[in-house]
Amino acid sequence: MWEHERLVVRTGRRSGMTTMVAVHSSAAGPAVGGCRMKAYPAVGDAIADVLRLSRAMTLKCAAAGLAHGGAKSVIVADRPLTPELRRAVLLDHAELIEEFGGQYRAGPDVGTGPDDMLVLREITPHAYCLPEEHGGTGSSSGPTARGVLAALRAAAEEVFGNADLTGRKVVISGFGSVGELIARGLPDADVVVSDVDRSRRTGEFGWVEPEQAYTTKADVLVPAAVGGVLSSEVVRSLDVRLVVGPANNQLTDDGVADLLAERGIVWVPDHVAGAGGVVYTLAREDEGLDHEAALKRVDGIAGTVRRLLHGG
DSSP states (O other): OOOOSEEEEEEOTTTOOEEEEEEOOOSSSSEEEEEEEEOOSSHHHHHHHHHHHHHHHHHHHHHTTOSOEEEEEEEEOOSOOOHHHHHHHHHHHHHHHHHTTTSEEEEEOTTOOHHHHHHHTTTOSOBOOOOGGGTSOOOSHHHHHHHHHHHHHHHHHHHHSOSOOTTOEEEEEOOSHHHHHHHHTOTTSEEEEEOSOGGGOOSSSEEOOGGGTTTSOOSEEEEOSOSOOBOHHHHHHOOOSEEEOOOSSOBSSTHHHHHHHHTTOEEEOHHHHTOHHHHHHHHHHTTOOOHHHHHHHHHTHHHHHHHHHTTO
16 A cells, blocks of 8 residues: 655666655655665665665654654666766756755665765755765764664663673674674673675674574674564574664564564564664754764663553
């Protein structure tokens, strides 16, 4: 059933590449969500992704109490990107964003960063997270990781009776920028990491191969890579008590949440745990809060988790 407000798919006039914006809801305010740039098997797969991700952003904003709805945008990277082609498709995408007249406001996501937001700003003002030297807040990885850590400690207090994770085994699936910051934020835990990019393997943390991340016995699992990783089959093989992570759309379908509950595994929804980046960015760039005040907003995710787990 169609539940989105608007989906526009466009072939860029400069690049000839496909870009798209999906607005799920603007009922609470202008819709926000990242700009993702990646390869897909087909354009239909990209459309399915942008629709799922935009819905997740509505849930994320609602759970965080933000006066915004959810949206997402995708640039389909269907060929190798030279610097010239990357710039061309970003300008094409900026034109599409500008057509929404502020109904959609973009930020970085998988495959894009603050420098790309700077290119978008050449055409549209509706882009967050410019490089700090250009007046933006830069990468949102730090606040995102901080929010996950706040959610993790609040949930650990509920599950283990103590927010202190000293000696607890934590498996982090996805050792990118956010996953690494989460790992470094748990200095007293027994941290094991995994990533499809094996060059990320270091001697600083334990390591398991990607296919073993969801079968390794541990206290906590942190999905921090791609979404759609928790299927019924995977959940039946989990040997953990707590799942908390920033990966978007972790469940393959809503019924998986029931299976997690049946198995006694506490799962903090990704739209709650992963909200730190958008909370921080909007606090700084829309409300004008300073860094420390915005981080306090991010730390408030812990209170949301406590209320969620206590059913009130």
